[in-house]
Amino acid sequence: MYQTIYIDIVFLTNFLMDYMLLRLVGRFLHLGGSRFRCLASAALGAGFSCLLLYMPVRIVFPVAVLIHGSCAFFMAAFAFRLKRGCLLAKTILAMYLTAFVVGGIYQALETEGTMTGRTFLLFLAGTYGSLYTLTCVAETFRLCRKNIYPVTLIYQGKKQQSYGFFDTGNLLMDPVSRQPVSIVKPELLEKVLSRELVKKLMYIKEKPEELESTELAGLRPHFLSCRTAGGKEGLLLGVILTELTIQTPGRVVHVGKPVLAITFEPSALGEEYGILLNSRLLN
Numbered sequence: 001m002y003q004t005i006y007i008d009i010v011f012l013t014n015f016l017m018d019y020m021l022l023r024l025v026g027r028f029l030h031l032g033g034s035r036f037r038c039l040a041s042a043a044l045g046a047g048f049s050c051l052l053l054y055m056p057v058r059i060v061f062p063v064a065v066l067i068h069g070s071c072a073f074f075m076a077a078f079a080f081r082l083k084r085g086c087l088l089a090k091t092i093l094a095m096y097l098t099a100f101v102v103g104g105i106y107q108a109l110e111t112e113g114t115m116t117g118r119t120f121l122l123f124l125a126g127t128y129g130s131l132y133t134l135t136c137v138a139e140t141f142r143l144c145r146k147n148i149y150p151v152t153l154i155y156q157g158k159k160q161q162s163y164g165f166f167d168t169g170n171l172l173m174d175p176v177s178r179q180p181v182s183i184v185k186p187e188l189l190e191k192v193l194s195r196e197l198v199k200k201l202m203y204i205k206e207k208p209e210e211l212e213s214t215e216l217a218g219l220r221p222h223f224l225s226c227r228t229a230g231g232k233e234g235l236l237l238g239v240i241l242t243e244l245t246i247q248t249p250g251r252v253v254h255v256g257k258p259v260l261a262i263t264f265e266p267s268a269l270g271e272e273y274g275i276l277l278n279s280r281l282l283n
Contacts, residue, residue, distance in 0.1 A: 007050055013120070015046035017102065020128050022079050025094045028135050031080040041079035045071055072096070102127055148273050153184075153192045154243040156218065160192040164246060164275035166282060172226055173280075174238060174259045180278035181224060181238060184260040188274035192241070193219075201237060201262060224261055236261035246281065255281060 019042035026033045048071045072092045082088040106123065151164040164182070172181040190198045201221060219239040226236050244258035260275070 005053065007053070010053065011046045011050050013046075014049040015042050016124055017099075017106075018042035018045040018075065020124055021095055021098050021102070022075065024098055024128065024131050024135070025076075025091060026080060027132060029091060029094060031082075031091065033080040037079045037081075041075040044078070045075050098131070149277075150247040151275055151277070152245045152247075153188070153241055153275075154245070155192050155241040157242075158192055160188065162188050162274040163272060164277040165273040166277045166279065168279045170276055170278050171280070172224065172261070172278060174224060176222060177240070177257070177259060179257070179259045180280040181236075181259045181261050182244070182278045182281070183236075183263050183276035185274045186262055189239075189260070189262060198262075201239065226261070236263065238262075244281075246277065248282065253282060 019038055022033065022038040022041055025031070026038065052067070069092070072095055073088070076082055076088060076091040076095065080091065082091060147166040148163050149166065151162055153160045153162070170181075170183065172183075173179070174181050186198050186202065197216070197219075200216060201219075219241075221237060221239050224236045224238045226234055238259050238261045240257050240259055242257070244255040244260075246253040246255070
């Protein structure tokens with residue numbers, strides 16, 4: 001008994017499914033792969049699935065697991081620029097688990113004989129939307145339990161989203177503007193300003209003449225004295241942006257002309273957030 005298989009349908013089906021899996025896993029694990037790399041990886045996986053159809057012999061289960069695992073390895077490594085390590089293994093495992101859930105639903109619909117092109121597209125859209133929403137809701141609850149909230153930095157019309165940690169111990173005030181001061185990572189500031197501008201701010205102590213630069217004038221850079229939890233005194237460089245918004249579960253807080261102090265110590269802030277919010281901003 002022979003069965004007609006259309007290779008273009010096989011490729012398109014696998015391509016769309018692989019792309020959806022990569023985007024969902026990237027969102028869930030915060031991998032941040034670009035759409036182009038995910039599209040290329042999905043095309044690689046779909047092409048590989050088509051090649052398997054031309055195998056002259058039946059592939060036994062252990063070999064099939066090894067082959068598909070190798071394909072998932074290269075797809076994840078390329079899509080998210082991952083190297084060998086725990087994160088890559090976690091990504092491949094997440095892809096397998098997501099594929100298991102999505103594949104089960106797809107198989108049930110196909111068995112019922114109701115799988116048409118339109119149904120398949122609706123299935124993809126519904127599955128992606130549902131899992132994406134669940135991921136967002138779970139992420140929101142997880143972060144709120146840790147006092148971590150979505151924030152948006154705005155400067156001269158440019159916006160950059162990140163997360164901020166509500167630190168009850170941060171009571172730093174700017175003596176010039178009398179505004180609460182939050183601590184920001186330079187890597188985050190580079191995304192809303194520019195890498196060159198942040199580099200100028202980093203070396204402003206050695207080159208104080210840069211304070212007169214027209215590029216820096218809008219940021220109003222100035223030094224702030226502070227005291228760490230260990231009792232050490234030091235100086236932080238403060239800048240003023242256009243606006244800072246903080247998305248809490250109950251409301252959106254808009255802070256006009258927020259004062260942000262730049263920290264150049266990698267361990268000063270956690271990995272899950274880019275800003276240490278001043279406790280007075282939400283009170």
